[in-house]
Amino acid sequence: MKMSDVAKLANVSPATVSRVLSNPELVSKETRQKVLDVINEVNYKPHIVARQFRTKETKIILVVVPDITSAFFSKVLRGIEHVAVNNGYQVILGDTENDIEREKEYINLLLQKQADGMVLLTARLNKTNLEEISEHFPMVLACEYMDGLNVPTVSIDNISSARKATEHLIKLGHTKIAHITGPINVILSRDRMRGYQQAMMSHELDIDSAYIQEGDFSFESGYNQTLKLLALENPPTAVFAFNDEMAMGAIKAAKDSGLKAPEDLAVVGFDNVKMSSVIEPNLTTINQPKYEIGKKAMELLLKLINGESINKKKFVMKDELIIRESCGSNPDLKEQTKM
Structure with a gap:
C-alpha cells in the first residue's frame, strides 16, 4: 500500500x-x-526511509547504557521513553557492557544520522570527543557526568549523597566504616569515595586503606569484597557500598560468615532499587529520582533537537536517604521514602 x-x-x-x-x-x-x-x-x-530523505529526521532517539542488566536503569529508561513517545519519537537502546569501544560504535550511529539525538547514560569517552560530537548532534548526559563538560547533564550530587550515607552510619555510633567502591576509572566511583572520605575526615575518624575495596557493581563483588573485609584482623562494623547490588552482596557475605546484619555489620547501599525494600533486612540506601532523571534528560534533548539553546548545562536532582533496617536504625523509624 x-x-x-x-x-x-x-x-x-x-x-x-x-x-x-x-x-x-x-x-x-x-x-x-x-x-x-x-x-x-x-x-x-x-515508509520510514523515504520520510527520512524528505524531512532529514528519523524520529529515533538513541539511548546508550553501560549495563542493561542493572536494575537501576529501568526507571531511568522509562522516564526517557515516556517523554519520547509522547513527542512522536521511538527509543533505540544500546548496551555497552561497560566497554568503551562499544560506546564508540553506538555514537557512530549518531554520526551516520541514524538517530536524531542521543542520551548517554555512560560517559567513558574523553571530554574532547564528546564535546566535538555535541557541537554537531543533539546530546545529553544523564546519571554519569564529566567535569567541565560543555554538554547538558542530569544527575544527583554524588559526593554529597555519599557523605550523607556515611554520616548516617557515624551518627549510629560506627567508627570502623568500610567502603566498597565501583571501578575507580568511573567518575561516580571516585565521587562517592570522596564523599565517604569527607564524612570520615570531618568527624576525625581514621580512614584505613584496607577498608576501601574496589568492586565492579555486581552482587558477587560486594560479596567477595565483604569477605575480605571481615577477614581483617580488625574488621569494620559497617559497610557503605557503591550501589544496592553490592550492598546486598555484603549482607549475604555477613550471613555466610556467621554474622548478622545489622547487629554485627551495618550496611548502607545506594540507588534504592526495588529489591532493596524486599530483602531481609530491608536496605538503607540513597534514593536517586531515577524516573525524573530520565524525564528531564529527554526534555532537554527535545529542546536541542528543536534548535532551542540551553544556557544551563548542569542539572542536579535531589537525592534522599531512605532509612530502613540494614544499618541498625530504630525499626519504628518511619521509612523516609517518597512513593
Whole structure:
C-alpha cells in the first residue's frame, strides 16, 4: 500500500495525505478524518526511509547504557521513553557492557544520522570527543557526568549523597566504616569515595586503606569484597557500598560468615532499587529520582533537537536517604521514602 493508494481511496491528493501525516494542523478537520479513516482501514504504514530523505529526521532517539542488566536503569529508561513517545519519537537502546569501544560504535550511529539525538547514560569517552560530537548532534548526559563538560547533564550530587550515607552510619555510633567502591576509572566511583572520605575526615575518624575495596557493581563483588573485609584482623562494623547490588552482596557475605546484619555489620547501599525494600533486612540506601532523571534528560534533548539553546548545562536532582533496617536504625523509624 502506497501513499498514492491511500490518496485515491480518500479521494484526495498524495500531498494532502502527506500533510495529514506530517503537519495535520494544515488540513481541515473533515479531510483529515477522511484520510485517517482510510489509513486505519487499510493499515497503511508510512515508509520510514523515504520520510527520512524528505524531512532529514528519523524520529529515533538513541539511548546508550553501560549495563542493561542493572536494575537501576529501568526507571531511568522509562522516564526517557515516556517523554519520547509522547513527542512522536521511538527509543533505540544500546548496551555497552561497560566497554568503551562499544560506546564508540553506538555514537557512530549518531554520526551516520541514524538517530536524531542521543542520551548517554555512560560517559567513558574523553571530554574532547564528546564535546566535538555535541557541537554537531543533539546530546545529553544523564546519571554519569564529566567535569567541565560543555554538554547538558542530569544527575544527583554524588559526593554529597555519599557523605550523607556515611554520616548516617557515624551518627549510629560506627567508627570502623568500610567502603566498597565501583571501578575507580568511573567518575561516580571516585565521587562517592570522596564523599565517604569527607564524612570520615570531618568527624576525625581514621580512614584505613584496607577498608576501601574496589568492586565492579555486581552482587558477587560486594560479596567477595565483604569477605575480605571481615577477614581483617580488625574488621569494620559497617559497610557503605557503591550501589544496592553490592550492598546486598555484603549482607549475604555477613550471613555466610556467621554474622548478622545489622547487629554485627551495618550496611548502607545506594540507588534504592526495588529489591532493596524486599530483602531481609530491608536496605538503607540513597534514593536517586531515577524516573525524573530520565524525564528531564529527554526534555532537554527535545529542546536541542528543536534548535532551542540551553544556557544551563548542569542539572542536579535531589537525592534522599531512605532509612530502613540494614544499618541498625530504630525499626519504628518511619521509612523516609517518597512513593
